[in-house]
Amino acid sequence: MKPTFGQRLDIVTRNSLPVLFTLVLVLVNVVPLHIPGFSRIVPVLPLLAVYHWSVYRPELMPPLAVFFIGLIYDILSGSPLGVNALVFLTIYGVVIFQQRFFAGRSFVIVWMGFGIMAFVASVESWILVSILSESIVEPRALVFQYILNVGFFPLLAWLFLRWQHFYLRSD
Amino acid sequence: MKDDARFISKIAQPVRGLAHRFAYLSLIVAAFGLMMVGKVDAVLMERARTMVTDSVAPIMDTMSRPVESASQFFRKVEALWGMYEDNEALRGDNERLNQWQAVARHLEAENIALRELLNFTAEPEAGFVSARVIADTGGAFAHSLLLGAGSRQRVAKGQAVVTGAGLVGRIAGVGKRSSRILLITDLSSRIPVMIEPGRQRAILAGDNTDRPRLIHMTPGATLSPGDLVVTSGHGGAFPVGIAVGVVSDVNDKGGVVTPFVARDRLELVKVVDFGLQGILRAQPIEERPISAPVEEELDKAHTTTPIESGNVTSSGDSQDP
Numbered sequence: 001m002k003p004t005f006g007q008r009l010d011i012v013t014r015n016s017l018p019v020l021f022t023l024v025l026v027l028v029n030v031v032p033l034h035i036p037g038f039s040r041i042v043p044v045l046p047l048l049a050v051y052h053w054s055v056y057r058p059e060l061m062p063p064l065a066v067f068f069i070g071l072i073y074d075i076l077s078g079s080p081l082g083v084n085a086l087v088f089l090t091i092y093g094v095v096i097f098q099q100r101f102f103a104g105r106s107f108v109i110v111w112m113g114f115g116i117m118a119f120v121a122s123v124e125s126w127i128l129v130s131i132l133s134e135s136i137v138e139p140r141a142l143v144f145q146y147i148l149n150v151g152f153f154p155l156l157a158w159l160f161l162r163w164q165h166f167y168l169r170s171d
Numbered sequence: 172m173k174d175d176a177r178f179i180s181k182i183a184q185p186v187r188g189l190a191h192r193f194a195y196l197s198l199i200v201a202a203f204g205l206m207m208v209g210k211v212d213a214v215l216m217e218r219a220r221t222m223v224t225d226s227v228a229p230i231m232d233t234m235s236r237p238v239e240s241a242s243q244f245f246r247k248v249e250a251l252w253g254m255y256e257d258n259e260a261l262r263g264d265n266e267r268l269n270q271w272q273a274v275a276r277h278l279e280a281e282n283i284a285l286r287e288l289l290n291f292t293a294e295p296e297a298g299f300v301s302a303r304v305i306a307d308t309g310g311a312f313a314h315s316l317l318l319g320a321g322s323r324q325r326v327a328k329g330q331a332v333v334t335g336a337g338l339v340g341r342i343a344g345v346g347k348r349s350s351r352i353l354l355i356t357d358l359s360s361r362i363p364v365m366i367e368p369g370r371q372r373a374i375l376a377g378d379n380t381d382r383p384r385l386i387h388m389t390p391g392a393t394l395s396p397g398d399l400v401v402t403s404g405h406g407g408a409f410p411v412g413i414a415v416g417v418v419s420d421v422n423d424k425g426g427v428v429t430p431f432v433a434r435d436r437l438e439l440v441k442v443v444d445f446g447l448q449g450i451l452r453a454q455p456i457e458e459r460p461i462s463a464p465v466e467e468e469l470d471k472a473h474t475t476t477p478i479e480s481g482n483v484t485s486s487g488d489s490q491d492p
Binding site: 027028030031032033034035036037038039040041063064066067070071072075076077078079080081082083085086089093122125126128129132133135137138139140141142145 | 191194195198199201202203204205206208209210216219220223224227230231234235238239242304305306307308311312313314315316317351353357358359378379380381433434435436437438
């Protein structure tokens with residue numbers, strides 16, 4: 001039986017939700033929270049999302065989308081254009097390359113994997129920004145940002161996994 | 172039939188893998204390319220940036236409102252807590268400030284009288300646009316904010332952004348309805364300043380920490396903690412005397428300044444148009460006798476408020492006995 005137009009539309013919408021939701025996270029990331037000192041170390045939410053989807057459902061997060069998510073994050077955050085596009089693509093590429101390693105692993109392993117990948121992301125962006133600004137950038141805020149990135153991951157992953165369960169069951 | 176399909180998929184799979192890999196690699200190259208282009212042509216990149224920020228500005232404006240109300244609510248609750256102490260402190264302040272007001276009135280009158288004696292050219296009065304901060308672009312590197320006002324509200328590149336406490340930064344990019352502020356703590360921020368007691372010149376350079384440094388100090392200048400730092404107006408980008416911060420630490424390389432404005436508390440800011448044609452407009456400054464045409468030009472450049480130009484005379488006149 002061929003799916004009707006409505007059903008196809010439904011599938012397309014569902015499949016594009018991870019990307020759309022990640023784009024929303026980019027916007028959420030830059031909302032002023034008025035908490036003293038927090039804006040410097042606010043976690044990079046789209047990075048968390050890109051990692052999550054490339055581990056669990058890479059087919060729903062195509063590389064072109066990863067590139068644009070990174071680019072929009074660069075544009076809104078005021079960092080040099082291309083830096084986070086490259087960082088997100090790196091994380092995506094490494095995860096896809098190591099897909100066998102992640103397949104069917106427990107959440108703790110995935111979280112530890114994120115600990116490593118977030119470290120790679122922080123160091124990579126630090127090197128890129130330092131080269132582009134031709135000076136060694138003060139990295140202290142980055143350390144705290146890394147800690148928050150890793151700390152926030154389970155929360156976001158839990159939300160995504162809940163939603164994924166719902167999505168898979170109704171598939 | 173089945174064999175055919177299997178055969179096709181046997182060929183198609185590696186081809187698809189190759190295509191994926193190619194797409195991935197070309198995106199990596201594109202990211203590098205963007206960085207290079209951004210390094211070479213910053214103006215083009217800024218234009219692209221403003222296009223995107225312009226289109227998301229309404230969304231950001233809506234998203235930032237509830238957060239702002241919540242933070243205002245918490246601040247009110249916080250204020251209720253210490254109301255009695257605040258009240259006592261404010262009474263004390265009020266008494267002290269009343270005395271200062273009398274002194275200031277006296278000085279103002281004296282100042283006007285002396286300016287008249289000297290035929291001093293008054294600076295144009297500034298117009299300003301108040302705007303909401305719609306995005307604090309967090310992150311460990313960039314220090315910039317997005318404002319919900321752009322060229323439609325007569326915000327222009329290079330204008331100073333201030334609050335009641337002091338200087339916030341300058342406008343780095345302008346879209347139609349949004350603009351980007353480069354904070355004084357950003358890596359690429361360089362602002363000519365003066366250290367108040369001795370009026371020594373220096374450049375305030377952001378270095379990605381919360382406390383920017385003083386560089387290029389006048390040789391032999393002395394600096395001590397607690398000195399007031401204000402804008403010097405050199406280079407013509409900023410007006411003279413906007414408070415920036417206090418010197419909080421002195422070392423052999425220069426000093427460290429603690430700004431008066433904390434970025435986390437910013438909700439409404441003022442974009443100040445002083446009508447100055449500074450280095451940012453990149454226009455050659457012509458030497459010519461100051462007369463009526465200049466006033467016309469200033470009027471064109473600066474239409475938000477009328478300008479009070481004082482007694483405009485050439486410098487030779489004032490030396491006449």
